[in-house]
Amino acid sequence: MEKLNALLIGGGNIARILLEELCHMLGKVYYFDFRKTGLEAEYLESFEVPEDVDVVVECAGIEAVKQHALEVLKAGRDLYVISSGAFAYTEFLERLLRELENSESKIFVPSGAIGGLDIIRALGKRVSGVDLIMRKPPVSLGYKEFGSQQRVVFEGRVEEAIEKFPQNVNVAVTLLLAVRDSKRINIRVIADPSIERNIHELVVRSSAGDYRITHENRPSPNPRTSYLAALSLASCIEKRFERFVVGG
Amino acid sequence: MEKLNALLIGGGNIARILLEELCHMLGKVYYFDFRKTGLEAEYLESFEVPEDVDVVVECAGIEAVKQHALEVLKAGRDLYVISSGAFAYTEFLERLLRELENSESKIFVPSGAIGGLDIIRALGKRVSGVDLIMRKPPVSLGYKEFGSQQRVVFEGRVEEAIEKFPQNVNVAVTLLLAVRDSKRINIRVIADPSIERNIHELVVRSSAGDYRITHENRPSPNPRTSYLAALSLASCIEKRFERFVVGG
Numbered sequence: 187m188e189k190l191n192a193l194l195i196g197g198g199n200i201a202r203i204l205l206e207e208l209c210h211m212l213g214k215v216y217y218f219d220f221r222k223t224g225l226e227a228e229y230l231e232s233f234e235v236p237e238d239v240d241v242v243v244e245c246a247g248i249e250a251v252k253q254h255a256l257e258v259l260k261a262g263r264d265l266y267v268i269s270s271g272a273f274a275y276t277e278f279l280e281r282l283l284r285e286l287e288n289s290e291s292k293i294f295v296p297s298g299a300i301g302g303l304d305i306i307r308a309l310g311k312r313v314s315g316v317d318l319i320m321r322k323p324p325v326s327l328g329y330k331e332f333g334s335q336q337r338v339v340f341e342g343r344v345e346e347a348i349e350k351f352p353q354n355v356n357v358a359v360t361l362l363l364a365v366r367d368s369k370r371i372n373i374r375v376i377a378d379p380s381i382e383r384n385i386h387e388l389v390v391r392s393s394a395g396d397y398r399i400t401h402e403n404r405p406s407p408n409p410r411t412s413y414l415a416a417l418s419l420a421s422c423i424e425k426r427f428e429r430f431v432v433g434g
Numbered sequence: 435m436e437k438l439n440a441l442l443i444g445g446g447n448i449a450r451i452l453l454e455e456l457c458h459m460l461g462k463v464y465y466f467d468f469r470k471t472g473l474e475a476e477y478l479e480s481f482e483v484p485e486d487v488d489v490v491v492e493c494a495g496i497e498a499v500k501q502h503a504l505e506v507l508k509a510g511r512d513l514y515v516i517s518s519g520a521f522a523y524t525e526f527l528e529r530l531l532r533e534l535e536n537s538e539s540k541i542f543v544p545s546g547a548i549g550g551l552d553i554i555r556a557l558g559k560r561v562s563g564v565d566l567i568m569r570k571p572p573v574s575l576g577y578k579e580f581g582s583q584q585r586v587v588f589e590g591r592v593e594e595a596i597e598k599f600p601q602n603v604n605v606a607v608t609l610l611l612a613v614r615d616s617k618r619i620n621i622r623v624i625a626d627p628s629i630e631r632n633i634h635e636l637v638v639r640s641s642a643g644d645y646r647i648t649h650e651n652r653p654s655p656n657p658r659t660s661y662l663a664a665l666s667l668a669s670c671i672e673k674r675f676e677r678f679v680v681g682g
Contacts, residue, residue: 207558286677295680301553302647303681304545308666310455363680394661395651399550403643413642418556422682429534432543432611433551434670434682 188427189213193230193239193263195254196246197223199408200268200416204245207420211427214238219246235261243423245416248272248355255282259291266294268419271355273363274348296422298360299412302388302399304434306364309392316365317372317389318344320354324377332379340375347373356415357386436675437461441478441487441511443502444494445471447656448516448664452493455668459675462486467494483509491671493664496520496603503530507539514542516667519603521611522596544670546608547660550636550647552682554612557640564613565620565637566592568602572625580627588623595621604663605634 190211194201197219205215205226215227216236222229233254235242242258243266244251251272258265259282273279273295286293297303306313324332327339340350344362348355358373365371378385383402390397406413425431438459442449445467453463453474463475464484470477481502483490490506491514492499499520506513507530521527521543534541545551554561572580575587588598592610596603606621613619626633631650638645654661673679 283678289677291677293678294682295678297552297556297681301556301645302550304552304666304669305549305649305662307681308545308549308662308669310665310669312665360680393652394654394665395649397549397650398646398648400646401553401643402645404641406642414553414556417558417560417642418552421552421556421558425682429537429539430531430541430543432608433545433555434542434673 187211190423190426191215191238191240193218193235193242194227195242195244195250197225197229198245199406199411200245200419201225203406203416204243204420204423207417208423211424233257235263239263241266241423243419244268245419252278255293256285259285259289262290264292264294266296266419266423268296268298268415269356270295270298270360270363271348274355274359294422295360295363296418298418299357299403299415300361300386300388300399300401301414302390302397303360303364305397306390309390309394312392312394313365313370313390314393315370315372315391316361317374318358318361319374319376319387319389320351321376321378321381321385321387323381323383324379326384327375327377329377332377334379336376336378336380338374339377340373342373344368344371344373347375351375361388435459438671438674439463439486439488441466441483441490442475443490443492443498445473445477446493447654447659448493448667449473451654451664452491452668455665456671459672481505483511487511489514489671489674491667492516493667500526503541504533507533507537510538512540512542514544514667514671516544516546516663517604518543518546518608518611519596522603522607542670543608543611544666546666547605547651547663548609548634548636548647548649549662550638550645551608551612553645554638557638557642560640560642561613561618561638562641563618563620563639564609565622566606566609567622567624567635567637568599569624569626569629569633569635571629571631572627574632575623575625577625580625582627584624584626584628586622587625588621590621592616592619592621595623599623609636
């Protein structure tokens, strides 16, 4: 069977999940991180795209995307990005898109910790409005004391939400990239003392129908990472070799 | 800009939507149907894949898939299938998958009239159960008189649902292809006098989280077709030329 040689930017929890999920299709794997993490792959002391690498996968953070994405495109490789928050930097995104025009590369931004982007993509310009409602336990929003009633603690534009809730920046930016128009997106953050884990809800209104997607993600073995986000990245890479492609 | 030459199998409502949605990227377009429908494309009297065609798109029905899919693969073209119900015929599917192994072609089955397949794909073997709950106005289920209370009129396996509700076969089979295991799928049909249009709900349980996707699709200008299904097919084809791919 065909094997994929990959360079992972990042050697942490998500990289580990990728190695496990994609073990059936990975050939040679390199990783680059600010320090050696003991990942079962060849550690690169400095960033470069080795000759035999087919694709580059970022699973390190926004800064890593900003630092290395252009180099990946210049090397003519496809890039998978989990830290889509990097694309909130408009100037950076525009430079990247210009570079893409002149290259053979593609950039893939998987659905990540939210789903239903197949619906949003299909609806395209027919989407009239999208609400992203993030329901969180008050303690995770920094409240030490909180009553027993849920309360809206933020309602506003995606740009503002990105600044105020950096822990959810990837979800917000991926949604923005899918909808393509921040004016059609409304973000609401609700502190809800009745829940123990985040519940993300997407409400999509359009001339072709109305949709609601509710996510109760469980954390991955390392609780700072959304498990679904990591699995979504793996699934996106898996598609490369599929000859019978379902969904999308 | 690059243009896509396409052969559409089917010259009806969905073909019309495709021509409209994809007008920016379509070059030469042929269509084949049992009769000429006046579609703005070149009509083929008999089925063949013209030399200059890049992809073949089925938007005609299950029988068309069964009749022409193998020929498309033999011609080395990619095939987009909206009538996924054809893949309920296991023997046919297996023959197709064998043929795919030896070809350069791919088959794409878009999400269609349901969404959230990006979540199901990502979860993969972690999915423990999926409920597809189809809520319908009693009249659309053939009831002439019905009380004011909703009632479950079917609960069972996907194979049985396919036989009993042929009008929803594509949704059921696409879900089955995504989940890959019919034992993990439970179908429920509810006659609900309080609604005027179908509401499809997907409930996904997994070790990485729980998800619920609710669809209130509106019909397309021709009410027999799900608009979302047609738009999903168009969006799937659009991905071919995208260099910055969001979702999936």
